[in-house]
Amino acid sequence: MQPVATTFFFYFLSGITLISGILVITRKNAVHSALALILGLLAQAGLYLMLYAPFVAGVQIILYAGGIMVLFLFVIMLVNLERAQKEEQFNKQWLVGLLAAVALGGLLMTVYLKGSTLFTEHIAQPVENSNTQQIGVMLYGNYMFAFEIASLLLLVAIIGAVVMAKKRI
């Protein structure tokens, strides 16, 4: 399939990601923030598709937008929102946060400006059709150990959550 209007879609999706990212931190209503985050994640999935990584895009939608964010919303809905809205939105670390953001932004800008000289011109050959298979081979072949470690970590997290949430087992 030939890509159509690549530049337009790139800027479109990036713009959505940025705007929704800003909305996430500026909305007072936590549910609205979560919805903006979902929009951002979906736009990101679109960016993955443009990078010829359909599997990652699919997983992004299933796991992040469909699964994790629903759990987010789930928790937010049960929380007393009126109370949350009255609370101060920016806490005492805002100065530190601002500095960190500026530093990170500076780093990104540097990379963007000097990137063409630092890194050689190289466009990865998109392998659209065997993309999924390659991820499978990588995960279960080359990086088997890391993959298993990650799953073990998740198991520990699950058990911890159950122990913390359940009053008596």
Next chain:
Amino acid sequence: MLDYITSYLSSNTTPGQAGNVFWALVYIMVVFGGVSVAVMAMNWLERKALAHFQIRLGPMRVGPHGLLQPIADAIKLLTKEDIVPSEADKFVFWLAPLIILCASFTVYIVVPFGPTHAITDLNIGILFMLGVSSLSVLGVVMAGWASNSHYPLIGALRSSAQMISYEVAMGMAVVSAILMTSLNADGTGTLSMIGIVQAQQAQHTWFIFKFFPLGFIAFGIFAIAMVAETNRAPFDLPEAESELTAGFHTEYSGLRWSLFMLGEYAAMIAVSSIAVTLWLGGWMRPFPNTLTGDTWDLVFSLIPGFLFLGLALIAFIGVARMPKHPYFRIQTIGLAGFGAVLGLIGLVLFAPPVRDRIQDIFWFCAKVAVFMYLYIWYRATFPRYRFDQLMRVGWKVLLPVSIGVLILTAIIGVLV
């Protein structure tokens, strides 16, 4: 320009893959229009079939045998006052039905009605379908929360918990079917919807019969989970009428409410088509291997036409049985007209070029229709599960069984 249009016809692929925007748009319109009509037909059929299960007649007034009832309903819903609760979160309240509607219609992009009859064929087709349909949970949660009322909130909580839980078992069952696609010479499977059906074609079996009973169990798990996913009886707790009035859409009315219904029925058809694609051989006609040869091909290709003629016949019997009274004249004429249209469609379906092109679509739709009927049948027969029982079934029965099936499928697949 004309070349651009006709060139696709010989390309033997889906418009999306051919990159043909014109035909892609045509397909999109045909599919979405067809799904909308199917939803209306399903609406009528459900009310009618349910009524006959329950020894009543169902809609009889609007049009012959209530055939125009869905249209009347649609007009009523469109013209109804649109009520937004004053304490509701207006924006989210407005957004929720749209999300559900979009989520359940977007999945049709990859539904393969035939080897070339799909809008497009993504190589992550099944993943795309699961992913997008899982987004409808968001709509449910948002609707429940935005209504700012207890019943919808509980309905939404139940719904999201239920849909997420059953998605896990559903995913496992799907994976075991995808594993089966890799049982070929070079050992690579596929996630593409068309590829999955072609794999069944290549292996000369529907996956429901593969590694019997493993395929069958996986299919059973999916069949149960998909009922839970679409919030239909006996898993219709989110909208359990007797407990939560109408669950997450209690506060919705008029057009917005109808969008929920549209989304729900579209989702039912969508998950049914996943089940058909994965386990029931998609667009393949029955017995493509045993009953081979030109004669059998001809016989099976005539079935759609005869089916429509049969329906026309039933309509004409209905005409004959109509009371001979001036009051019923319009109804009688209407039914006769309906029968004539059906008969005409049947005759058109006999024409060889149409006959060949329509084959796959017909068998696909026929298989999906069986599932639609099952949905109605469940609703007429079963009481409703309780929430904890539902969760128990999902996590303690379906999930372990599906993981077991997955492991066994993998082992046998390696051994064979």
Next chain:
Amino acid sequence: MGDQITKDPASFISHLELDQPDKTFLDSNELIINMGPQHPATHGVLRVILKLDGEKVLGTECVIGYLHRGVEKIAEHRTYTMFNPYVDRMDYVAAVSNGLGYCEAVEKLLNVQAPPRANYIRVILTELNRLASHQLWLGTHALDIGAMTPLFYTFRDREEILKIFEKYCGARLTTHAFRIGGCLYETYDGFEQDVKKFIDFLPPKIDEYEELLTTNRIWVERTKGVGKISASDCIALGVTGPVLRASGVKWDLRKAQPYAAYSDFDFDIPIGQSGDTYDRYLVRMEEMRQSLRIIRQAVERIPEGPIMAKVPKVMKPPVGEIYHSIEAPKGELGYFIVSDGSTQPYRIRVRPPSFVNLQALDLMVRGQLVADVIAVIGTLDIVLGEVDR
């Protein structure tokens, strides 16, 4: 039976603290839900305030009285005869039973006895009414639990009973079938054939209901172990009728203190063991079969003779009081009548079974889930017209 109450009596009393202290940011697990008075599963205008922890019920409080019409007050301003139709409006799905209880109570006060033929007609109609009441219960109860179809089946068959009522006295629901002293109407021609046809018609239909539900896995899971109540709790709370019998107490006023012509008939009292919703379902199903047995015997043995005892045109019962109770489909239905010797009762007190049985709701659902509240309200078989009077 005769068990001492082992629990603290205060544990029977539901009293919700509805004023919530200020909730903290994350502490909002407890939810107060208002079920009714307009709710599809509360069988009328019952309002139940539920206190929930997630889906678990921490306590309930019933708010009733939305259908209060002051029947007892009206009675004090009507003559004995004039009040007779009013009682039909209390438990409107079992109007015949209500009328029977009232007529017999006044007859006792007047010291009159209805003639045997009248008593047989009364038994036949009352048992038919019990069947109708149980069918209505079954349909709505199943609908509450999510099974739509039985509702239509039971209504189809209930129609046959209502047709018999209509042919007998012209009314289908609030029949006013009996008069003080006997019956006003002789049976119509073909009454016996109609009833016989009906008792042959119904047993396969009851089997059909049972086929739909009794072994249905989801039905069993939804009802077994739900809303359990022990025999001693039933007695302490004054619960009667099928709910009491399902807890294992073999007590039925038709046997314990026979009235009308019930002592002539041979029938069993079905009892359950565990006192859960499933047992109550089975008990009621068996009761329907036993009712058919009674009707069959009554129709076969119905005597000839007058149907009305000699009752004065203007009824002035002697000064005194009477309590008379019958086994209505829902439990013990009692009438306490005080006469001051005038034409109007000085006081009529109705002891409604639904009202007393509804008290047990809180005990039965505490610690269970929201969905069980629906099942238990259904299984208690309340009629709000009778609860509120």
Next chain:
Amino acid sequence: MPEDTKSPTPPSGQPHAAAPAKPAAPATTPWDSPTVARLKSQYGSGVQESVTYLGQNYFVLDASFTAEALRILRDEEQFDYCVDITATHNPTREKQFELIWILYSYSRNERIRVKTNIADGESFPSSISIWPAANWLEREVFDMFGIKFDGHPDMKRILLPEGWKGHPLRKDYGIIQQDQEWVQINLGIESGQ
């Protein structure tokens, strides 16, 4: 009182009326039984009446120890089922209200009534600790007559709305009387009639 003497010979089964005795004219007869004897021995003349009327037995007890007697009836005489609690209003008497308990014993298959008289404005100990069934029954008596029960955990109206004025089953409460003020405030209409 008329008796159906003319009716033909009854068929197989004698129609059974619940009243066991059929006196020509109803009259109260004294009632004697171990239960009565027990109460009499304990309270002497406090048992004001013990009577059988139309085959039904009842006591009239002095209000001061009725609550205690009810407990004795349940604990020692097996009257474990409180059928009903109600009252009557007799404005002409000095003690206007007659409280009535209808009790039943499953083991003895016997039903009795216990009655006591109290004056207007007096309250009475709640029997909720004896029979939990008394909960709503006492609330209804309060609602209809205005008799308060001490020790009841939830003494409020049950059938009439909270805030209603008047107790409808009192004889001085007219049949079409209503709490106009309540109706106007809560229903927003002039009158409920």
